[in-house]
Amino acid sequence: MDVLAPLDPADPAFARDPYPYYARLRGQGPAVRVPLANGTHAWLVTGYEETRAVLADPRFSNVPPPDAGRPKADSPARQARACLARHMLNSDAPDHTRLRRLTAAAFTPRRVDALRPRIEELTAGLLADVAERARRDGSVDLVDAFAFPLPVLVIGEVLGVPEADRADLRDWTYRVGSPADALTPGAVDDAWTSLHAYFTELIARKRRAPGPDLFSALTHDATEGGLDDGELLAMAFLLLFAGYETTMNLLASASLLLLTHPEELSAARRDPARWPAVVEETLRHASPLEGTTWRRTTEEVDLGGGAVIPAGASVLAVLAAASRDPRHFPDPDAFRPDRYLAGA
Ligand code: HEM
Structure with a gap:
Protein backbone atom coordinates (compact mmCIF):
# COMPACT_ATOMS: atom_id res chain seq x y z
CA MET A 1 0.00 0.00 0.00
CA ASP A 2 1.27 3.48 -0.91
CA VAL A 3 1.83 5.62 2.18
CA LEU A 4 -0.41 8.32 0.73
CA ALA A 5 -3.23 5.92 -0.20
CA PRO A 6 -6.10 6.02 2.34
CA LEU A 7 -5.31 3.78 5.28
CA ASP A 8 -7.90 1.17 6.27
CA PRO A 9 -6.66 -0.74 9.35
CA ALA A 10 -9.54 -3.22 8.95
CA ASP A 11 -8.37 -4.24 5.45
CA PRO A 12 -7.31 -7.93 5.89
CA ALA A 13 -4.30 -7.50 3.58
CA PHE A 14 -3.03 -4.57 5.66
CA ALA A 15 -3.87 -6.24 8.99
CA ARG A 16 -1.95 -9.41 8.03
CA ASP A 17 1.36 -7.55 7.67
CA PRO A 18 1.27 -3.80 8.40
CA TYR A 19 5.03 -3.56 9.03
CA PRO A 20 6.23 -2.73 5.47
CA TYR A 21 3.70 0.16 5.39
CA TYR A 22 4.92 1.47 8.74
CA ALA A 23 8.56 1.21 7.61
CA ARG A 24 7.78 3.30 4.49
CA LEU A 25 5.88 5.80 6.62
CA ARG A 26 8.81 6.09 9.03
CA GLY A 27 11.05 6.79 6.04
CA GLN A 28 9.01 9.97 5.48
CA GLY A 29 9.50 11.25 9.03
CA PRO A 30 8.84 10.33 12.67
CA ALA A 31 5.20 11.49 12.38
CA VAL A 32 3.29 11.77 9.09
CA ARG A 33 -0.21 13.01 8.24
CA VAL A 34 -2.07 10.25 6.37
CA PRO A 35 -5.54 10.04 4.82
CA LEU A 36 -7.87 7.46 6.42
CA ALA A 37 -10.42 5.28 4.66
CA ASN A 38 -13.27 7.15 6.41
CA GLY A 39 -12.31 10.38 4.63
CA THR A 40 -10.54 12.07 7.58
CA HIS A 41 -6.81 12.52 8.26
CA ALA A 42 -4.61 11.59 11.19
CA TRP A 43 -0.98 11.93 12.24
CA LEU A 44 0.69 8.55 12.70
CA VAL A 45 3.74 8.54 14.97
CA THR A 46 6.12 5.70 14.06
CA GLY A 47 9.49 6.65 15.64
CA TYR A 48 10.40 5.07 19.00
CA GLU A 49 11.67 8.24 20.70
CA GLU A 50 8.82 10.34 19.30
CA THR A 51 6.23 7.78 20.51
CA ARG A 52 7.67 7.96 24.02
CA ALA A 53 7.59 11.76 23.81
CA VAL A 54 3.93 11.81 22.69
CA LEU A 55 2.83 9.46 25.48
CA ALA A 56 4.47 11.65 28.15
CA ASP A 57 3.32 15.02 26.78
CA PRO A 58 0.07 16.53 28.19
CA ARG A 59 -0.40 18.52 24.95
CA PHE A 60 -1.68 15.22 23.49
CA SER A 61 -5.12 14.92 25.11
CA ASN A 62 -6.91 11.60 25.70
CA VAL A 63 -10.37 13.12 26.08
CA PRO A 64 -12.44 12.34 22.97
CA PRO A 65 -13.96 15.53 21.51
CA PRO A 66 -17.72 15.85 22.14
CA ASP A 67 -18.36 15.58 18.39
CA ALA A 68 -16.14 12.50 17.96
CA GLY A 69 -18.45 11.21 15.25
CA ARG A 70 -20.10 8.83 17.73
CA PRO A 71 -23.77 8.08 17.38
CA HIS A 261 11.03 -20.44 15.89
CA PRO A 262 11.49 -23.93 17.43
CA GLU A 263 15.10 -23.14 18.39
CA GLU A 264 13.80 -20.39 20.72
CA LEU A 265 11.23 -22.76 22.22
CA SER A 266 13.92 -25.39 22.92
CA ALA A 267 16.27 -22.74 24.37
CA ALA A 268 13.58 -21.47 26.78
CA ARG A 269 12.64 -25.01 27.78
CA ARG A 270 16.29 -25.80 28.51
CA ASP A 271 16.81 -22.55 30.43
CA PRO A 272 13.58 -21.20 32.03
CA ALA A 273 15.42 -17.96 32.90
CA ARG A 274 14.87 -17.07 29.22
CA TRP A 275 11.05 -16.88 29.51
CA PRO A 276 10.89 -13.20 30.59
CA ALA A 277 13.00 -12.31 27.54
CA VAL A 278 10.61 -14.30 25.31
CA VAL A 279 7.71 -12.25 26.71
CA GLU A 280 9.52 -8.91 26.22
CA GLU A 281 10.53 -9.79 22.67
CA THR A 282 6.98 -10.91 21.81
CA LEU A 283 5.62 -7.60 23.16
CA ARG A 284 8.10 -5.80 20.90
CA HIS A 285 7.89 -7.96 17.78
CA ALA A 286 4.10 -8.56 17.79
CA SER A 287 2.74 -5.62 19.80
CA PRO A 288 -0.57 -6.81 21.34
CA LEU A 289 -1.94 -3.32 20.69
CA GLU A 290 -1.07 -1.92 17.29
CA GLY A 291 -1.62 1.64 18.51
CA THR A 292 -2.53 3.45 21.71
CA THR A 293 -5.88 5.19 22.04
CA TRP A 294 -6.31 8.27 19.84
CA ARG A 295 -4.84 11.52 21.12
CA ARG A 296 -5.68 15.07 20.07
CA THR A 297 -3.23 18.00 20.15
CA THR A 298 -4.34 20.87 22.38
CA GLU A 299 -1.80 23.17 20.65
CA GLU A 300 0.79 23.00 17.86
CA VAL A 301 3.59 20.52 18.75
CA ASP A 302 7.01 20.30 17.10
CA LEU A 303 8.14 16.66 17.44
CA GLY A 304 11.45 17.31 15.62
CA GLY A 305 12.60 15.72 12.36
CA GLY A 306 10.32 18.11 10.46
CA ALA A 307 7.14 16.80 12.14
CA VAL A 308 5.12 19.83 13.23
CA ILE A 309 1.61 18.74 14.28
CA PRO A 310 -1.00 21.50 14.28
CA ALA A 311 -3.46 22.11 17.13
CA GLY A 312 -6.64 19.99 17.08
CA ALA A 313 -5.09 17.12 15.07
CA SER A 314 -5.90 13.44 15.66
CA VAL A 315 -2.73 11.56 16.57
CA LEU A 316 -2.07 7.84 16.83
CA ALA A 317 1.11 6.59 18.49
CA VAL A 318 1.70 3.35 16.54
CA LEU A 319 3.30 1.02 19.09
CA ALA A 320 3.77 -1.73 16.50
CA ALA A 321 5.86 0.68 14.39
CA ALA A 322 7.80 2.26 17.28
CA SER A 323 8.78 -1.22 18.47
CA ARG A 324 10.40 -1.90 15.11
CA ASP A 325 12.22 1.42 14.74
CA PRO A 326 15.71 0.41 13.49
CA ARG A 327 17.23 3.48 15.19
CA HIS A 328 16.34 1.85 18.50
CA PHE A 329 16.21 -1.91 17.74
CA PRO A 330 18.90 -3.28 15.39
CA ASP A 331 17.53 -5.92 12.98
CA PRO A 332 14.00 -4.97 14.11
CA ASP A 333 12.02 -7.54 12.07
CA ALA A 334 13.86 -10.52 13.59
CA PHE A 335 12.38 -12.37 16.60
CA ARG A 336 15.39 -12.48 18.91
CA PRO A 337 14.59 -12.86 22.64
CA ASP A 338 18.32 -12.70 23.42
CA ARG A 339 18.24 -8.93 22.89
CA TYR A 340 16.54 -8.82 26.32
CA LEU A 341 18.94 -11.20 28.11
CA ALA A 342 21.19 -9.68 30.74
CA GLY A 343 24.49 -8.64 29.19
CA ALA A 344 23.12 -8.85 25.61
C1 HEM B 1 0.03 -7.98 27.48
C2 HEM B 1 -0.78 -7.33 28.27
C3 HEM B 1 -1.03 -5.84 28.20
C4 HEM B 1 -0.58 -4.90 27.33
C5 HEM B 1 0.33 -5.08 26.11
C6 HEM B 1 -1.15 -3.62 27.74
C7 HEM B 1 -0.92 -2.43 27.08
C8 HEM B 1 -1.41 -1.20 27.49
C9 HEM B 1 -1.15 0.06 26.84
C10 HEM B 1 -0.28 0.25 25.59
C11 HEM B 1 -1.81 1.02 27.53
C12 HEM B 1 -1.81 2.52 27.24
C13 HEM B 1 -2.89 2.83 26.25
C14 HEM B 1 -2.99 4.31 25.92
O1 HEM B 1 -2.51 5.16 26.70
O2 HEM B 1 -3.57 4.63 24.90
C15 HEM B 1 -2.49 0.37 28.64
C16 HEM B 1 -3.27 1.01 29.58
C17 HEM B 1 -3.95 0.38 30.58
N1 HEM B 1 -3.99 -0.98 30.84
FE1 HEM B 1 -2.92 -2.38 29.88
N2 HEM B 1 -1.94 -3.83 28.83
C18 HEM B 1 -1.90 -5.16 29.17
C19 HEM B 1 -2.57 -5.80 30.20
C20 HEM B 1 -3.41 -5.18 31.09
C21 HEM B 1 -4.14 -5.84 32.16
C22 HEM B 1 -4.07 -7.35 32.46
C23 HEM B 1 -4.87 -4.89 32.80
C24 HEM B 1 -5.80 -5.00 33.98
C25 HEM B 1 -6.51 -6.06 34.29
C26 HEM B 1 -4.58 -3.61 32.14
C27 HEM B 1 -5.12 -2.40 32.51
C28 HEM B 1 -4.80 -1.19 31.92
C29 HEM B 1 -5.33 0.08 32.40
C30 HEM B 1 -6.27 0.28 33.60
C31 HEM B 1 -4.79 1.07 31.56
C32 HEM B 1 -5.02 2.58 31.65
C33 HEM B 1 -3.83 3.19 32.36
C34 HEM B 1 -3.84 4.71 32.36
O3 HEM B 1 -4.57 5.35 31.58
O4 HEM B 1 -3.07 5.28 33.14
N3 HEM B 1 -3.70 -3.83 31.11
N4 HEM B 1 -2.24 -0.99 28.59
Missing part, protein backbone atom coordinates in the same frame (compact mmCIF):
# COMPACT_ATOMS: atom_id res chain seq x y z
CA LYS A 72 -25.99 9.85 19.93
CA ALA A 73 -26.76 7.81 23.04
CA ASP A 74 -30.36 7.29 21.95
CA SER A 75 -30.86 3.57 22.67
CA PRO A 76 -30.30 1.60 25.91
CA ALA A 77 -27.32 -0.19 24.33
CA ARG A 78 -25.71 3.07 23.22
CA GLN A 79 -26.36 4.65 26.61
CA ALA A 80 -24.78 1.64 28.31
CA ARG A 81 -21.80 1.88 25.98
CA ALA A 82 -21.37 5.62 26.64
CA CYS A 83 -21.43 5.08 30.45
CA LEU A 84 -18.89 2.26 30.25
CA ALA A 85 -16.55 4.45 28.14
CA ARG A 86 -16.12 7.18 30.81
CA HIS A 87 -12.88 5.65 32.09
CA MET A 88 -9.29 6.56 32.80
CA LEU A 89 -8.04 5.91 29.25
CA ASN A 90 -10.40 8.63 28.00
CA SER A 91 -9.35 11.24 30.57
CA ASP A 92 -6.58 13.79 31.18
CA ALA A 93 -5.07 15.25 34.37
CA PRO A 94 -6.33 16.03 36.98
CA ASP A 95 -9.09 13.37 36.58
CA HIS A 96 -6.65 10.84 35.18
CA THR A 97 -4.16 11.45 38.00
CA ARG A 98 -6.82 10.80 40.65
CA LEU A 99 -8.20 7.65 38.94
CA ARG A 100 -4.70 6.31 38.39
CA ARG A 101 -3.67 7.00 42.01
CA LEU A 102 -6.74 5.19 43.39
CA THR A 103 -6.18 2.21 41.06
CA ALA A 104 -2.51 1.94 41.99
CA ALA A 105 -3.45 2.08 45.70
CA ALA A 106 -5.84 -0.90 45.26
CA PHE A 107 -3.50 -2.95 43.01
CA THR A 108 -0.77 -3.40 45.62
CA PRO A 109 2.01 -5.90 44.76
CA ARG A 110 0.83 -8.03 47.74
CA ARG A 111 -2.76 -8.25 46.42
CA VAL A 112 -1.62 -8.96 42.85
CA ASP A 113 0.82 -11.63 44.05
CA ALA A 114 -1.92 -13.28 46.08
CA LEU A 115 -3.69 -14.06 42.80
CA ARG A 116 -0.82 -16.26 41.60
CA PRO A 117 -2.03 -19.69 42.94
CA ARG A 118 -5.52 -19.11 41.52
CA ILE A 119 -4.12 -18.06 38.12
CA GLU A 120 -1.94 -21.20 38.06
CA GLU A 121 -5.00 -23.32 38.89
CA LEU A 122 -7.11 -21.69 36.14
CA THR A 123 -4.26 -22.11 33.63
CA ALA A 124 -3.81 -25.79 34.50
CA GLY A 125 -7.56 -26.39 34.11
CA LEU A 126 -7.66 -24.77 30.66
CA LEU A 127 -4.52 -26.61 29.51
CA ALA A 128 -6.06 -29.94 30.56
CA ASP A 129 -9.08 -28.99 28.46
CA VAL A 130 -6.83 -28.07 25.48
CA ALA A 131 -5.08 -31.47 25.73
CA GLU A 132 -8.42 -33.29 25.96
CA ARG A 133 -9.85 -31.47 22.93
CA ALA A 134 -6.67 -32.13 20.91
CA ARG A 135 -6.88 -35.85 21.77
CA ARG A 136 -10.56 -35.98 20.87
CA ASP A 137 -10.62 -33.80 17.73
CA GLY A 138 -7.04 -33.99 16.46
CA SER A 139 -6.63 -30.19 16.66
CA VAL A 140 -7.69 -27.32 18.87
CA ASP A 141 -8.15 -23.57 18.40
CA LEU A 142 -5.71 -22.14 20.95
CA VAL A 143 -7.36 -18.69 21.02
CA ASP A 144 -10.82 -20.10 21.67
CA ALA A 145 -9.70 -22.73 24.18
CA PHE A 146 -6.96 -20.86 26.04
CA ALA A 147 -5.83 -17.35 25.03
CA PHE A 148 -9.32 -15.80 25.25
CA PRO A 149 -10.80 -17.55 28.32
CA LEU A 150 -7.69 -17.29 30.55
CA PRO A 151 -7.58 -13.47 30.87
CA VAL A 152 -11.38 -13.26 31.15
CA LEU A 153 -11.32 -15.80 34.01
CA VAL A 154 -8.45 -13.97 35.74
CA ILE A 155 -10.18 -10.61 35.45
CA GLY A 156 -13.29 -12.33 36.85
CA GLU A 157 -11.12 -13.03 39.94
CA VAL A 158 -9.90 -9.42 40.05
CA LEU A 159 -13.48 -8.13 39.85
CA GLY A 160 -14.77 -10.75 42.30
CA VAL A 161 -17.33 -12.11 39.82
CA PRO A 162 -18.88 -15.29 41.32
CA GLU A 163 -18.02 -18.53 39.48
CA ALA A 164 -21.65 -19.03 38.48
CA ASP A 165 -21.59 -15.74 36.50
CA ARG A 166 -18.27 -16.29 34.68
CA ALA A 167 -19.85 -17.95 31.63
CA ASP A 168 -22.11 -14.89 31.14
CA LEU A 169 -19.13 -12.53 31.52
CA ARG A 170 -17.22 -14.53 28.93
CA ASP A 171 -20.14 -14.49 26.51
CA TRP A 172 -20.82 -10.71 26.81
CA THR A 173 -17.10 -9.94 26.51
CA TYR A 174 -16.85 -12.03 23.36
CA ARG A 175 -19.89 -10.31 21.85
CA VAL A 176 -18.95 -6.66 22.56
CA GLY A 177 -15.38 -7.36 21.37
CA SER A 178 -16.45 -8.94 18.06
CA PRO A 179 -16.19 -7.04 14.76
CA ALA A 180 -19.36 -5.04 14.02
CA ASP A 181 -20.60 -7.37 11.27
CA ALA A 182 -19.64 -10.71 12.86
CA LEU A 183 -22.82 -11.11 14.94
CA THR A 184 -26.40 -9.98 14.69
CA PRO A 185 -26.81 -6.34 15.91
CA GLY A 186 -29.26 -7.52 18.58
CA ALA A 187 -26.66 -9.88 20.07
CA VAL A 188 -24.11 -7.08 20.47
CA ASP A 189 -26.61 -4.52 21.85
CA ASP A 190 -27.92 -7.07 24.31
CA ALA A 191 -24.36 -7.75 25.53
CA TRP A 192 -23.71 -4.01 26.14
CA THR A 193 -26.87 -3.57 28.23
CA SER A 194 -26.22 -6.86 30.07
CA LEU A 195 -22.66 -5.83 30.97
CA HIS A 196 -23.90 -2.43 32.18
CA ALA A 197 -26.67 -3.99 34.30
CA TYR A 198 -24.37 -6.70 35.64
CA PHE A 199 -21.62 -4.30 36.74
CA THR A 200 -24.18 -1.92 38.31
CA GLU A 201 -25.50 -4.80 40.42
CA LEU A 202 -21.98 -6.06 41.18
CA ILE A 203 -20.96 -2.63 42.53
CA ALA A 204 -24.09 -2.46 44.74
CA ARG A 205 -23.25 -5.93 46.11
CA LYS A 206 -19.61 -4.96 46.82
CA ARG A 207 -20.77 -1.81 48.60
CA ARG A 208 -22.99 -3.96 50.85
CA ALA A 209 -20.57 -6.85 51.37
CA PRO A 210 -16.95 -6.41 50.19
CA GLY A 211 -15.00 -9.55 49.25
CA PRO A 212 -11.25 -10.25 49.20
CA ASP A 213 -11.03 -9.19 45.51
CA LEU A 214 -9.21 -6.14 44.15
CA PHE A 215 -12.38 -4.51 42.89
CA SER A 216 -13.87 -4.56 46.42
CA ALA A 217 -10.77 -2.65 47.56
CA LEU A 218 -11.44 -0.03 44.87
CA THR A 219 -15.11 0.17 45.89
CA HIS A 220 -14.31 0.64 49.55
CA ASP A 221 -11.55 3.20 49.11
CA ALA A 222 -14.51 5.39 48.17
CA THR A 223 -14.18 7.73 51.10
CA GLU A 224 -13.19 11.30 50.32
CA GLY A 225 -11.82 11.50 46.77
CA GLY A 226 -12.71 7.84 46.06
CA LEU A 227 -14.46 6.47 42.99
CA ASP A 228 -18.16 7.19 42.63
CA ASP A 229 -20.55 4.58 41.18
CA GLY A 230 -20.22 5.91 37.60
CA GLU A 231 -16.43 5.79 37.81
CA LEU A 232 -16.52 2.27 39.28
CA LEU A 233 -18.75 1.12 36.46
CA ALA A 234 -16.35 2.43 33.82
CA MET A 235 -13.39 1.04 35.80
CA ALA A 236 -14.87 -2.47 35.83
CA PHE A 237 -15.30 -2.27 32.08
CA LEU A 238 -11.79 -0.85 31.54
CA LEU A 239 -10.16 -3.61 33.60
CA LEU A 240 -12.04 -6.23 31.62
CA PHE A 241 -11.31 -4.71 28.23
CA ALA A 242 -7.78 -3.39 28.81
CA GLY A 243 -6.82 -6.73 30.33
CA TYR A 244 -8.36 -9.36 28.09
CA GLU A 245 -7.61 -8.38 24.48
CA THR A 246 -3.99 -7.45 25.18
CA THR A 247 -3.25 -10.64 27.10
CA MET A 248 -5.11 -12.79 24.58
CA ASN A 249 -3.04 -11.32 21.73
CA LEU A 250 0.20 -11.75 23.67
CA LEU A 251 -0.52 -15.43 24.46
CA ALA A 252 -1.54 -16.18 20.87
CA SER A 253 1.42 -14.34 19.29
CA ALA A 254 3.96 -15.86 21.68
CA SER A 255 2.65 -19.36 20.88
CA LEU A 256 2.86 -18.73 17.14
CA LEU A 257 6.33 -17.18 17.33
CA LEU A 258 7.65 -20.07 19.42
CA LEU A 259 6.13 -22.66 17.07
CA THR A 260 7.68 -20.91 14.06
